[in-house]
Amino acid sequence: MQIIFEISGGFAPTPGLNAPRTIDTAAIDPARASELESIVRDVEFFELPTRLNTTNPNAADYLTYAIKIKDGDRVHSVVLTDPVSDEGLTRLIDILRMISA
Amino acid sequence: MRDHRPRQQVWSIVPPHMLEAIAQNGTPEQRQMAMATLSADLGFRAERLVAEGASGTSVASAGAGSPHKNRSVFSADNGTSLPGTLKRSEGAAATGDAAVDEAYDGLGGTFDLYWEVFGRDSIDGNGMALIATVHYGNRYNNAFWNGSQMVFGDGDGVIFNRFTIAPDVEGHELTHGVTGATAGLEYHDQPGALNESLSDCFGSMVKQRMNGQTSAQADWLIGQGLLAAGIHGVALRSMKAPGTAYDDPTLGKDPQPDHMSRYVNTSSDNGGVHINSGIPNKAFYLVATGLGGNSWDRAGPIWYRTLTGSGLSATASFADFAKLTADNANSLYGSAVRDVVVQAWRDVGIDLATVASWYYDKAVLSTFTSPHSMNAWAYIEDLGWRKIQPLTPDGVTNMFDLLTEAQASGRKVHVYADGSLIYQAYSV
């Protein structure tokens, strides 16, 4: 499974932290990889709408997360912004942040 | 005042603080109606009433002419649901939780700046409660405004410290609420960068005022103390020297430009709203230091009137905004202050001589017309020679007559002019 993860926006977007990261689950710690794969399954990532939540037009400084996952012949991209209330997606973003740090 | 024009928020005729009093103390029917109106306002006021009901705190009572400082600081306890658990309400003692207490103090300093300097009663000018949630998310590296409240992360401790640490961050987030309630600057490209810059300008004034610093003494940094130990940088942004706040292997280099010639065209960050804000930030710094004293003495009121006055559209460009600051400088403090503002914008690459403005109470020192043409000129005090806009022969003749008469009688005029033409003139 290949994941491209990109964070943009926020109170202080920085060039270093906003560059897209590519994560290959075959190349990371196996325990972490299986955790990641099970979350992707649990949130039914490939069934999610491409734009997950809408941003209040008065909101500002929120982070935007773009997640693209390739698994076999399936490819799907999802964009979502703060605040993310879904627990599974919050966990997914946390793990992706941790791995790409 | 444009605070109550309908945007996506549902404003009612009855002020929110009165609705809150009705929702708590009215008859059952009144309470139901007040709650329905409040919950239409993005649901957040209703949430607050529920939270306050649960914790037994009361809403500040309404009273004309007195401010309604009403802070509530919640904790998300490292989750993401808002607003979370109430930790400190208005008047309550310090909790010992640094994030809670810093947010409470930063909100207080922000409320005080808006009330004591600009006479504005909270975000909406109508006593709206200030709500902040701290400990949001898991080592969350950000602070944001969700459209109705402030949200602060703890930072990961590796790159960022907690986002409550700098009072200018609280001032920044709360100002997003003020901008949303007034000019409603759209959050993309130049209007978005102006929206961001206004949050930095007022956030910086909050910090300078809390520290008792003049413009000359202030460091003009945004988010000082936010970068964790070991990160090469002093803050997240510098209004004094945009582009110099950090240069670090992990963060990269501060991307802010300090001049229009270095304007960054990008699709990221909603069109670089946190990047190109460096340009108007630098202009504000130049005005405040150029005028001397405290930033909130004269630079602040000029910017405040520009933000809350009727002239600023939701899609304003940097040049539109700059022109309004020059007009407001002139009407508030006269032409010498206007000149400082014009020079500041010129220094960041925005030349107001090419943008038409109103000039008030100017003498007409000389006039000239060519005998066989419809061309006419006038020499206006502080401006110099300007040609009368040649739209119709009658128009030129009428304006020329008005200016010649003003010169002869010594009466002052108001003129609408740019670097070459006079478009309108009235004698005073």
Ligand SMILES: [Zn+2]
């Ligand atoms: Zn902002």
